[in-house]
Amino acid sequence: MEIKNRDIILEQAKEYSSFYIYDENVINEYTERLKKNFRGIGFLYSIKTNPFINVVKSVFSHGFGADAASLNEVLLAEKCGLAPDMVYYSAPGKTERDIMGALGKCVITADSLNEIALIEKTAGEMGVKAEIGVRINPDFSFYGGKGGPSKFGIEEYQLFDRAEYLKGLKNIKITGLHVHLHSQELNTDCINMYYKNMFSLINRTVEKLGIDLKFVNLGSGIGIPYAREDCEVNVEALGKNLSKMVEDFKSSMPLVSVFVETGRYCVGKSGLYAAKVLDKKVSFGKTYVILANTLNGFMRPAMAHILEKYTDDEKPAESEPFYTCKGAFQYIPLNNNTETEKVTLCGNLCTSTDIMEEDIELAKLEVGDTLVITNAGSYAAVITPMQFASLNPPVQLMLKSDGSVTCADK
Ligand SMILES: Cc1ncc(COP(=O)(O)O)c(C=O)c1O
Numbered sequence: 001m002e003i004k005n006r007d008i009i010l011e012q013a014k015e016y017s018s019f020y021i022y023d024e025n026v027i028n029e030y031t032e033r034l035k036k037n038f039r040g041i042g043f044l045y046s047i048k049t050n051p052f053i054n055v056v057k058s059v060f061s062h063g064f065g066a067d068a069a070s071l072n073e074v075l076l077a078e079k080c081g082l083a084p085d086m087v088y089y090s091a092p093g094k095t096e097r098d099i100m101g102a103l104g105k106c107v108i109t110a111d112s113l114n115e116i117a118l119i120e121k122t123a124g125e126m127g128v129k130a131e132i133g134v135r136i137n138p139d140f141s142f143y144g145g146k147g148g149p150s151k152f153g154i155e156e157y158q159l160f161d162r163a164e165y166l167k168g169l170k171n172i173k174i175t176g177l178h179v180h181l182h183s184q185e186l187n188t189d190c191i192n193m194y195y196k197n198m199f200s201l202i203n204r205t206v207e208k209l210g211i212d213l214k215f216v217n218l219g220s221g222i223g224i225p226y227a228r229e230d231c232e233v234n235v236e237a238l239g240k241n242l243s244k245m246v247e248d249f250k251s252s253m254p255l256v257s258v259f260v261e262t263g264r265y266c267v268g269k270s271g272l273y274a275a276k277v278l279d280k281k282v283s284f285g286k287t288y289v290i291l292a293n294t295l296n297g298f299m300r301p302a303m304a305h306i307l308e309k310y311t312d313d314e315k316p317a318e319s320e321p322f323y324t325c326k327g328a329f330q331y332i333p334l335n336n337n338t339e340t341e342k343v344t345l346c347g348n349l350c351t352s353t354d355i356m357e358e359d360i361e362l363a364k365l366e367v368g369d370t371l372v373i374t375n376a377g378s379y380a381a382v383i384t385p386m387q388f389a390s391l392n393p394p395v396q397l398m399l400k401s402d403g404s405v406t407c408a409d410k
Contacts, residue, residue: 094118099118177217
């Protein structure tokens with residue numbers, strides 16, 4: 001596999017033994033592709049997927065709002081210059097402190113009936129009136145079957161049962177609806193069907209609750225190819241279909257903003273992880289290549305190896321954002337060796353589970369070489385336990401569209 005920006009990566013490898021590098025041009029390409037194909041729809045960037053400030057700023061520069069999953073992400077969006085009406089804060093288990101900090105800085109989406117009561121109380125104590133959203137756990141599943149139990153959101157029937165209570169709230173007014181059921185879907189038809197079910201849900205919620213609806217957030221779902229055999233989502237077809245649904249919906253509710261959230265689609269393909277070969281040894285005929293910071297630098301490949309090796313199933317269950325599928329990462333040695341070798345790629349932690357791949361055939365690696373791993377733009381640095389063994393963590397770099405490389409926030 002040919003790697004773009006090879007010389008730039010090798011230049012950085014002179015300074016850093018492990019690093020992420022995010023390519024702004026790729027972020028531009030993916031964000032613009034969404035915007036071009038989805039008309040009448042706003043986008044919210046799910047910051048949790050990659051909160052590296054240069055990446056966040058880059059996505060926001062395309063007119064995306066924020067899907068914030070914590071007060072800190074609300075504050076990050078504010079720091080990056082987003083107005084409160086472009087920041088949507090949705091997460092389970094918000095505390096009173098979170099709510100106090102967030103009121104006035106974003107649109108809060110309540111995740112439970114308890115949370116509605118807490119926002120009502122907190123807003124009252126602060127003397128403010130707030131318009132909020134509610135996250136619904138609908139009666140249907142992402143794939144169109146029956147809905148099921150979830151730690152997220154308020155069950156549709158519970159929400160409808162409490163219609164009178166909700167109308168009587170003094171300090172908050174429900175003006176928005178949010179649903180997110182599934183991530184990393186590659187089947188365009190499934191996402192289309194989900195959108196269709198969402199508009200039915202929105203219509204019946206408005207009817208049952210009698211709310212003055214201002215926004216709906218359809219959640220995420222749009223996946224990216226990880227394994228070589230994965231196909232891209234047909235964003236053109238998806239956008240065309242959703243744009244039409246939104247047009248129809250807006251003929252009766254013209255003032256409602258419709259949002260789609262997305263994290264990995266914007267940035268997943270932009271990131272590469274580079275790790276230096278620190279050592280190499282042969283043990284009982286098996287060749288180990290010891291790399292800088294694997295489980296503790298980019299956890300997902302090592303996590304995938306653990307799941308694939310230690311679960312009985314041939315195909316471990318998808319568990320986003322930690323595990324997607326077999327063969328989700330490609331390993332590219334940045335050297336000119338034409339000779340190949342069967343090696344086991346492992347890291348420099350004192351645990352034998354710190355292995356990314358076993359007995360993989362690669363161009364022969366030597367100590368000092370750099371190995372690049374793909375699909376490192378999303379749920380990568382952010383979900384990695386970097387403090388393990390107190391090793392220096394990888395740095396994060398942005399390759400800007402002008403060709404310069406920056407470490408943070410320049
Ligand atoms: C509520 C919510 N919205 C959006 C996302 C983003 O998903 P993705 O990065 O797959 O687009 C997630 C991911 O966990 C989520 O939980």
